Amino acid sequence: MPAKPLPIDAPAPLSPSTRVLLGPGPSDVHPRVLAALGMPLLGHLDPEFVALMDETQGLLRHVFRTENRLTMAVSGTGSAGMEAVVVNLIEPGDKMLVCVNGVFGGRMVDVAERAGAQVTAIERPWGEVFDPQEVRDAVKKVGPKLVGIVHAETSTGAWQPIEEIAKIAHEGGAMIAIDTVTSLAGVPVEIDAWEIDAVYSGTQKCLSCPPGLAPVSFSDRAAQVIADRKSKVQSWYLDMQMIQRYWGSDRFYHHTAPISMNYALREALALVVEEGLEARHARHLKNHRALKAGLNAMGIGYVTAEGHQLPQLNCVRIPEGIDDLAVRKRLLGEWGIEIGGGLGPFKGQAWRIGLMGQGSRPANVTLLLAALETCLRDLGYSVEPGAALAAASEAYGNAAQAVAR
């Protein structure tokens, strides 16, 4: 009865190489989160696991700085979070305005069109941010139901101010949805203070948890819009009304929650609370400044203007004449360091250096600067030996003095 067997050898136990993850994500994971991942499973209906999900909702509200009841983690990666926000708020024919200045704004357009939205996209060149006035003009012209914008554009390292744009959306009668995949727990995210209607994030950036879950939160207004829908949400898997009943007290069966990933997220959030959000943001900024001082000392600049550079994602120009892949291969092969390449127009032109969550540490800044200097010098790029480390060291010294003052 069985067809011909498909012969295969049983592989040896997994044994991945050791890496220092300084790319655009995933970031290095704290040992306590790895330990949580490896713990034996509870069932997804076990009272103890239900309590863990409740606890996780509380922790997520804290980290999102919101009291939104509808706050939880979707069982997919950050892009599933994006899709969850769009397909729940959009019904076919609804107007959506999307601000595009990189890969993830562009992705939002695609997701919204698939959801049947009438999408208007406004664009800025990659690496730039939107001026509130452009958004005001577009909102007036389009009259959208929903405005979508990326807070931290992972493809460019651009840090978009959100607060005023949220006001503009509301003045125009629209809701606002923001992408905080790369910003959450790295720079301030203020869902209630900014009056954000919907937000999604990912676990593998500044939360330093493996990829696989997408924290989301919806304002009460957005939750009401979802409750009042005329049509069913096109995705069964991402239907927030069903997901909410599963996370809620009636525990209505929807899907089987990814137990181990929820362990990891709970533990990662606990570590964020332990450190404190303000301290965590300050740490990201301090290590960013040291890295930047070191890179500048080697003549390497940012693709994004001063004032809009994300501390956790340093998107920098590859020096003239230096081969992108040659450097990244050597960093990975000899030092075990991963940094990211550029996407789209930045392919071969930029590196993306992440200092995210657990990865944002002086040891990593120092290691990367030293390794990069070696690579660049060997490729014939002129760098004064030790200049990068000296500049970083000075930046750390200044930071320490500022604290002491």
Place this chain on the structure above:
Amino acid sequence: MPAKPLPIDAPAPLSPSTRVLLGPGPSDVHPRVLAALGMPLLGHLDPEFVALMDETQGLLRHVFRTENRLTMAVSGTGSAGMEAVVVNLIEPGDKMLVCVNGVFGGRMVDVAERAGAQVTAIERPWGEVFDPQEVRDAVKKVGPKLVGIVHAETSTGAWQPIEEIAKIAHEGGAMIAIDTVTSLAGVPVEIDAWEIDAVYSGTQKCLSCPPGLAPVSFSDRAAQVIADRKSKVQSWYLDMQMIQRYWGSDRFYHHTAPISMNYALREALALVVEEGLEARHARHLKNHRALKAGLNAMGIGYVTAEGHQLPQLNCVRIPEGIDDLAVRKRLLGEWGIEIGGGLGPFKGQAWRIGLMGQGSRPANVTLLLAALETCLRDLGYSVEPGAALAAASEAYGNAAQAVAR
């Protein structure tokens, strides 16, 4: 600037209770898989991780018994796999025939309607399976593009023969998609021999990996149907043409693969190959027979007829007068054993006892029978002391003799 702080205490490190998972999933996870989960991460574009994904595709083909090129794991739970199969094969207005004899057939109807399919559902009472003739009649009448049917109905423990129904679908010019969430690696699944066009599964049943990924496979014919679509797949996240380019050699960026979950799946599949599919199926059958002998000795019978009872999911009638929750709470509280309750019409009427993957072991059969006997006797149910264990023991003895003969 920040709004009022949301005060919260940092929780202590995670420390879940120890469980024996004998419900409908998740099942107990092998220590080697837990160890893989806890390993530090590679980046998702790391050549070593790309190789791991290639290796996983090969292992999945082996376990699905297929040579389908389009074989991989979707980054969501089993229900995301269901949705991936439906939304990729269905375009708005397409006809789909769905066979419903439990929760998961019903779910497929909902998912297909949301995808814009014209759905015809045929039904059997919960616990029964479909006769090929009923499917033949419906296929003739409806002329569907796609027939959907559940191989192992997790809500009833019914084991649906598939091979003849696949032939019927093809004779009617339709494709066939099957749900193997609970069957894969527990009972034979023969994707190529049965000529299945699309299949999805979950990781948390007989693969004994945590929930969070959905193995899927599409025949070349189905892959061509996807390639020839007139409309975009409504879900960006589950668009197989994009996912395939990410898993494929060009590694075109789609989403960030859940690294740790992919470690776990690779390791779980390696363990399946190490054991061998035939040996694994035989083990599931042997432990099922012992459990069944023990349950029968206590006067407990199955909701599904002889010959259609899944060895890995024993859906049995709760004895007259016995309170469902009282028993399950005590099993969980005193023994740490989880068994599942009934869904839908079986709520309060049936238990679902899983002997899946790593959980299908004589130690678990013995433990459960002993614990259940104690609970039932304490609740006033008349059971001859030790009868269940004696019957199970005899079944194991018979199995050993059969091997020796």
